[in-house]
Amino acid sequence: MKVAYWPGCVSRGFTPELHGSMALVAPKLDIELVELDRANCCGAGVIAEHNQELVDTLNARTFAMAQKVDGAAGMMNICSTCQGAQSECQQRLDADSAYREHVNGHLEPEGLGYELDGGWWNKNFLWLLIEEIGLETVRERVVRPLEGLRVAPFYGCYIVRPTSRLGYDRFPERDRYLEQLIEVLGGTPIDYAGKHRCCGFPVITMAKETSLRQAGRHLADAIDAEADCMVTPCPLCHLNLDLQQPDAAKYVERDLGLPVLHLPQLVGLALGLEPRELGMNKHVVGTREVQRKVSELAAA
Amino acid sequence: MPDYALKIRRYDPESGEAAYWQDFDVELDPERSVLDGILKVKDDEDASIGIRCSCRAAICGSCGVKINGQSKLACNTRISDAAARASNGAIVVEPMGNMPVLKDLIVDMDAVHWKKVQRIVPWLLPEGDPPEREYIVDAEAMIDVTQSMACIQCGVCVSACLSLEVDPEFIGPAALAKAYRFVGDPRDAHTKERLEDLADDPHGIYDCTHCFACIEVCPKDVAPMSQIMRLRRHATADYGIKDRNNGYGHEKAFTDIVEKYGTLHEAQLLPRSYGQGSLVRSQTDPSSLKQLAEAFPTVLNGLRSGKVSPLKVLRHPKLPDQDQVRRIYHAIESKDERLELNLYIVGEGDVEAEPDEEGER
Numbered sequence: 001m002k003v004a005y006w007p008g009c010v011s012r013g014f015t016p017e018l019h020g021s022m023a024l025v026a027p028k029l030d031i032e033l034v035e036l037d038r039a040n041c042c043g044a045g046v047i048a049e050h051n052q053e054l055v056d057t058l059n060a061r062t063f064a065m066a067q068k069v070d071g072a073a074g075m076m077n078i079c080s081t082c083q084g085a086q087s088e089c090q091q092r093l094d095a096d097s098a099y100r101e102h103v104n105g106h107l108e109p110e111g112l113g114y115e116l117d118g119g120w121w122n123k124n125f126l127w128l129l130i131e132e133i134g135l136e137t138v139r140e141r142v143v144r145p146l147e148g149l150r151v152a153p154f155y156g157c158y159i160v161r162p163t164s165r166l167g168y169d170r171f172p173e174r175d176r177y178l179e180q181l182i183e184v185l186g187g188t189p190i191d192y193a194g195k196h197r198c199c200g201f202p203v204i205t206m207a208k209e210t211s212l213r214q215a216g217r218h219l220a221d222a223i224d225a226e227a228d229c230m231v232t233p234c235p236l237c238h239l240n241l242d243l244q245q246p247d248a249a250k251y252v253e254r255d256l257g258l259p260v261l262h263l264p265q266l267v268g269l270a271l272g273l274e275p276r277e278l279g280m281n282k283h284v285v286g287t288r289e290v291q292r293k294v295s296e297l298a299a300a
Numbered sequence: 301m302p303d304y305a306l307k308i309r310r311y312d313p314e315s316g317e318a319a320y321w322q323d324f325d326v327e328l329d330p331e332r333s334v335l336d337g338i339l340k341v342k343d344d345e346d347a348s349i350g351i352r353c354s355c356r357a358a359i360c361g362s363c364g365v366k367i368n369g370q371s372k373l374a375c376n377t378r379i380s381d382a383a384a385r386a387s388n389g390a391i392v393v394e395p396m397g398n399m400p401v402l403k404d405l406i407v408d409m410d411a412v413h414w415k416k417v418q419r420i421v422p423w424l425l426p427e428g429d430p431p432e433r434e435y436i437v438d439a440e441a442m443i444d445v446t447q448s449m450a451c452i453q454c455g456v457c458v459s460a461c462l463s464l465e466v467d468p469e470f471i472g473p474a475a476l477a478k479a480y481r482f483v484g485d486p487r488d489a490h491t492k493e494r495l496e497d498l499a500d501d502p503h504g505i506y507d508c509t510h511c512f513a514c515i516e517v518c519p520k521d522v523a524p525m526s527q528i529m530r531l532r533r534h535a536t537a538d539y540g541i542k543d544r545n546n547g548y549g550h551e552k553a554f555t556d557i558v559e560k561y562g563t564l565h566e567a568q569l570l571p572r573s574y575g576q577g578s579l580v581r582s583q584t585d586p587s588s589l590k591q592l593a594e595a596f597p598t599v600l601n602g603l604r605s606g607k608v609s610p611l612k613v614l615r616h617p618k619l620p621d622q623d624q625v626r627r628i629y630h631a632i633e634s635k636d637e638r639l640e641l642n643l644y645i646v647g648e649g650d651v652e653a654e655p656d657e658e659g660e661r
Contacts, residue, residue: 009564161512198511206506213466
């Protein structure tokens with residue numbers, strides 16, 4: 001399957017291991033990635049807070065570039081925040097043809113324009129895996145079932161709320177995909193209070209205590225539920241849950257130390273890729289324990 | 301009539317006993333509400349169940365509860381829908397979150413919700429003597445606040461708020477949506493003071509973690525988080541309020557960086573946010589330097605893990621077609637008025653795409 005691929009800013013910035021692992025996992029699932037390397041930042045909710053017309057135009061530009069990719073089934077992203085921010089713009093662009101024309105007017109000088117096409121989609125890798133590739137295909141490709149690995153799913157707000165905007169009427173199980181996927185990969189999804197809650201990242205610079213209490217609490221809940229690691233389809237969640245984890249521990253006044261994997265890393269492990277090539281050495285919270293468990297599986 | 305299982309959280313502070321769960325079965329038509337179910341149980345089995353309700357039609361906003369973990373109005377939730385979403389067969393009904401429980405399903409709205417609403421000065425503060433008769437405003441001028449006026453003060457968003465969960469002092473979604481109702485009102489003469497107050501409060505508009513929980517649960521589509529974002533937009537873009545919480549700096553830094561590079565240069569976001577958007581100020585302003593120093597261990601962790609390279613910190617490539625992004629910024633930001641499409645007001649259906657029913661009449 002060929003897709004127009006929007007990697008987002010953070011996967012090429014502070015979480016390069018996400019971008020790298022996605023590149024390795026894609027061919028294993030016969031996904032051909034056509035990277036939108038001329039597309040711009042989705043705005044991550046911040047440009048929307050600043051000026052709605054601006055963010056809608058910037059994302060219409062990305063959609064228009066994606067629609068031009070010859071033979072692509074749709075557009076794929078690897079960031080919950082990109083998904084939510086872009087879906088919000090797409091909802092407005094799709095709802096009102098006069099507004100869409102107005103926004104497209106800004107793109108005219110370059111011959112770009114976002115066209116309303118009911119069949120066109122922009123999906124996070126998680127959604128694409130389940131809805132376009134299918135869990136059965138994933139199951140067939142698993143060469144190293146992650147037996148015994150207890151994984152705490154962490155979705156990221158932007159792909160779970162608001163359900164009315166995010167296609168839950170058509171795909172009501174989108175907030176259960178991570179658990180379904182973890183099972184298919186051979187792991188054990190664990191249940192805990194935080195899986196659909198907020199990592200706190202959006203306010204890390206403005207309300208640090210609120211932000212890191214959130215991250216810390218979810219990590220602590222997952223640890224109490226005996227998780228070996230957490231997995232998230234959102235690199236911004238990853239920044240708060242992994243990069244900020246040592247600081248978050250102070251705000252919840254307890255030891256943490258839970259490895260947090262990017263979604264393509266977890267998938268990659270089950271598809272036979274090695275932790276090192278998936279960039280698992282580039283985490284702030286060491287992933288050695290997960291690597292040890294996985295290497296034992298390989299030996300078995 | 302089908303049978304429904306209800307699992308109700310019971311608590312009576314005067315009994316001295318801990319809270320507990322109680323199971324009930326209730327026979328009811330599937331289109332009836334969860335509130336109907338609770339009231340039937342109360343009538344038939346246990347009159348002591350505490351629930352607050354009045355209109356039973358999603359107008360009075362009294363019967364907010366948590367149903368299967370989600371904050372909702374009990375009268376506005378079909379019992380068959382709730383049963384379909386129940387994970388272990390029984391519909392789980394609990395009191396709302398983020399507020400103390402008075403008894404069973406009744407929470408103390410005064411202690412949290414109404415106190416927060418009072419905090420934002422929920423009345424008009426017009427200038428000068430009142431007119432002899434009513435205030436006359438242009439109908440157009442009020443459209444912007446109709447969404448926040450739709451609030452019925454049920455507290456369901458307060459119950460679902462994920463910032464309140466970790467910071468009980470957060471002013472919260474309902475009160476901040478109400479604040480926008482006055483900030484957006486052309487009759488109010490203290491717009492700037494209101495915005496300064498809410499921007500500078502560490503538990504104000506910049507304490508909202510942007511999680512959409514309030515938007516998801518609001519029974520009246522008030523979208524409190526969107527109102528909070530409108531407050532931020534007015535505070536930064538219209539009044540240039542440089543708050544103490546880096547709200548202004550964060551928004552300015554982010555939008556300026558994308559204008560310059562096309563994608564986010566993360567290494568600049570933090571210092572610029574601390575410096576009210578400016579990289580120079582971030583390294584000269586004492587408060588910014590203090591915050592940078594506090595962030596240093598995290599930066600060091602990032603460098604040590606290899607995810608952040610020093611080169612990446614110093615250099616960030618511009619998009620190949622960055623002039624396009626800059627042109628778009630200029631075209632939109634140089635306009636006198638911001639264009640905002642609020643789907644709550646204009647409706648989601650495309651006017652042209654709808655079948656022409658009017659014409660047939």
